[in-house]
Amino acid sequence: xxxxxxxxxxxxxxxxxxxxxxxxxxxxxxxxxxxxxxxxxxxxxxxxxxxxxxxxxxxxxxxxxxxxxxxxxxxxxxxxxxxxxxxxxxxxxx
Amino acid sequence: xxxxxxxxxxxxxxxxxxxxxxxxxxxxxxxxxxxxxxxxxxxxxxxxxxxxxxxxxxxxxxxxxxxxxxxxxxxxxxxxxxxxxxxxxxxxxxxxxxxxxxxxxxxxxxxxxxxxxxxxxxxxxxxxxxxxxxxxxxxxxxxxxxxxxxxxxxxxxxxxxxxxxxxxxxxxxxxxxxxxxxxxxxxxxxxxxxxxxxxxxxxxxxxxxxxxxxxxxxxxxxxxxxxxxxxxxxxxxxxxxxxxxxxxxxxxxxxxxxxxxxxxxxxxxxxxxxxxxxxxxxxxxxxxxxxxxxxxxxxxx
Numbered sequence: 437x438x439x440x441x442x443x444x445x446x447x448x449x450x451x452x453x454x455x456x457x458x459x460x461x462x463x464x465x466x467x468x469x470x471x472x473x474x475x476x477x478x479x480x481x482x483x484x485x486x487x488x489x490x491x492x493x494x495x496x497x498x499x500x501x502x503x504x505x506x507x508x509x510x511x512x513x514x515x516x517x518x519x520x521x522x523x524x525x526x527x528x529x530x
Numbered sequence: 531x532x533x534x535x536x537x538x539x540x541x542x543x544x545x546x547x548x549x550x551x552x553x554x555x556x557x558x559x560x561x562x563x564x565x566x567x568x569x570x571x572x573x574x575x576x577x578x579x580x581x582x583x584x585x586x587x588x589x590x591x592x593x594x595x596x597x598x599x600x601x602x603x604x605x606x607x608x609x610x611x612x613x614x615x616x617x618x619x620x621x622x623x624x625x626x627x628x629x630x631x632x633x634x635x636x637x638x639x640x641x642x643x644x645x646x647x648x649x650x651x652x653x654x655x656x657x658x659x660x661x662x663x664x665x666x667x668x669x670x671x672x673x674x675x676x677x678x679x680x681x682x683x684x685x686x687x688x689x690x691x692x693x694x695x696x697x698x699x700x701x702x703x704x705x706x707x708x709x710x711x712x713x714x715x716x717x718x719x720x721x722x723x724x725x726x727x728x729x730x731x732x733x734x735x736x737x738x739x740x741x742x743x744x745x746x747x748x749x750x751x752x753x754x755x756x757x758x759x760x761x762x763x764x765x766x767x768x769x770x771x772x773x774x775x776x777x778x779x780x781x782x783x784x785x786x787x788x789x790x791x792x793x794x795x796x797x798x799x800x801x802x803x804x805x806x807x808x809x810x811x812x813x814x815x816x817x818x819x820x821x822x823x824x825x826x827x828x829x830x831x
Contacts, residue, residue, distance in 0.1 A: 440686035444767065446730040451686060451770075483646035483819075484681065497690045529770075 437482075441491035442499045442529070450499040451529040452517075456488040458525035471520030474502055489525070503528070547700035547710050549782060552807065555582075555590025555615050564589075566824050569622045570816025571604045571638060572647065573631030576668025576696060577782065579813035580607040582617070586821045588654070590615055591810045596668075600631030608637075624824045626816040640823065645674060645685050647815030652778045653680025654814060656802040661776040664764055664793070665811070666783035668696040673767045675774070680815070684771045692732040694763035696782045699789075701736055702756050706749050717754040717788030724751045726758035729766075735759055753788065761792035768797070777801050784808035 442451035468477045468489050476495045482488050495502050506512050518526050561567060564584035572579045574596060581591040592610035596603045604627065612618065619637060627635030628647040635641070644665075652663045653676060663674040670689035676682050692698050703710040724747065728734040739752045747755075760783070779801050783789050785808060794800055806814070 437682050438684040438771075440684070440771070442686075443690035444688050444770075445691045449770065483642050 437484075439488075439490065440529075441496050443497055447500065449529050450503075452491050452499060452503075453527045453529065454489055454491075455525045455527075456482065456486060458523040459488045460486050462489075462523065462525075464520060464522040467520035467522070468517050468526060471516040473505065473516065476502060477517070500530075544707070546703040546707055549577075549710055551594040553590075553592040553610050553614055554807070555611065556588070559584060559587075559589060561589055561615060561617055561621070566624075566821060567617075567622050568817045568820035568824060569608065569625040570647065570813040570818070570820060571608060571625060571627045571632075571635045572629040572644065572810075572813035572816060573600050573604050573607075573627065573635060574629045574644075574668055574812070575670070577809060578603040578607040578629070578631075579810045580604075580611050581810050581813040581817045582611055582615070582622070583814075583817040583821055586818065588806065588814060588817075591807065591813065593807060593809050596631070600634035601636050603631065604635040604637075624820040626820040626823070628812050628816040639820070642816060642819050644812045645672060645687065646682055647812045647819060648672065648780050649674050649676040649682045649685075649815065650680040650818050651811035651813070651815030652676070652780055653678075654818060655780075655804040655806045655808075655811060656776070656778040659776040660778045660802055661774040662768065662771075662778070664768060664777070664779045664781075666694065666696060666764060666779065666781040666789075668782065671695055671764055671767060673764075673771050675771055686767060686771055688767060691730075693728075693730055693735070694760055694767065695732075698732040698735065698756075698760060699783060699786065701732055702739065702753065705736060705739060706753060708749065708753070711785070713753050714757070714786035714788035714790075716750050717757045718791075719750045720748070720754045723758070724755040726762055727752075727755045729759040729763040757786070757788035758792050760789050761796055765793060765796045773797055773799070775799060778804075780808050780811035782809050 437456045440451040480490045570581045578596045579593045627638035627641045632641040658678045665672040671694045672687045675684035727738040
């Protein structure tokens with residue numbers, strides 16, 4: 437399942453997509469949890485009883501601001517979360 | 531003089547946004563014959579539904595407005611159908627809560643997200659061919675992809691902005707002073723299809739609608755422009771996850787042909803039709819989840 441966490445508003449589309457099929461048997465030892473400087477990820481048991489990563493609810497309506505430090509304007513050339521997720525489950529829409 | 535004029539007008543204030551609450555149950559069935567009775571409670575931001583299934587088949591439902599208290603809304607929704615059928619809470623074997631108030635359903639055995647429940651409900655209502663689901667709720671909008679069993683494969687939700695939600699349509703109903711159920715049919719009563727108003731914000735859309743009325747647009751043209759804006763908004767969400775044949779719309783806006791037909795026109799596909807109330811999809815899915823969980827428990831025992 438591809439879970440798109442985020443929103444679309446007048447300023448654009450801001451979604452972090454997590455491919456839960458790649459996330460279930462994480463070969464990166466859940467590195468996303470510590471890679472994100474703001475600790476935006478958590479592990480939840482989804483509706484189909486799989487343990488997967490998810491963006492915390494408190495961040496899903498403010499991604500454009502919360503992720504800005506990790507974008508090129510913040511000095512990063514690659515996103516810490518997508519780099520840490522070696523199975524390639526995490527993607528940003530912007 | 532002015533006070534005399536103001537009083538009758540205030541008394542005549544109508545709630546144009548108010549939609550029809552309804553209760554239904556299958557009188558041809560006797561719930562006492564069922565081996566497993568399950569219940570799904572969907573406490574949404576605007577409406578609450580209780581659905582009862584007997585052996586995995588829809589038996590009855592009650593759909594009403596959500597109050598300011600989620601546990602009470604859940605109880606009232608369920609009581610409405612229990613009273614009609616003569617059933618008691620103790621007769622229900624398993625209850626699943628869903629919707630934004632799902633964790634506040636006091637008698638629920640489990641909570642499941644509305645995304646999974648809508649997919650399951652749409653799969654039951656539209657059949658196994660349903661692949662793309664648009665849930666246009668009271669205060670959010672969801673685009674969901676599912677497989678032939680109704681399991682979610684891709685989804686996105688927009689709950690930050692009211693554009694493309696039922697609340698937006700309620701605002702326009704009040705502004706136009708036209709009952710919300712009449713908006714859809716009236717949106718087709720125009721000579722030429724107007725340009726859409728703002729699709730990014732309900733507040734801006736309302737301001738634009740007022741400006742159009744002042745510019746000489748008829749009410750029907752303004753409604754058409756708003757329905758088009760709403761359709762464009764939700765289609766942009768759908769395109770993000772991709773649209774496949776087997777397109778199904780759930781939620782209250784599915785009852786508005788002015789929006790549904792325009793979505794179909796933009797996507798170039800017809801929505802799958804159903805005779806079941808589109809608003810109960812989430813609660814129906816929850817009730818079906820409850821049935822599956824009961825079966826699993828029975829197998830394990």
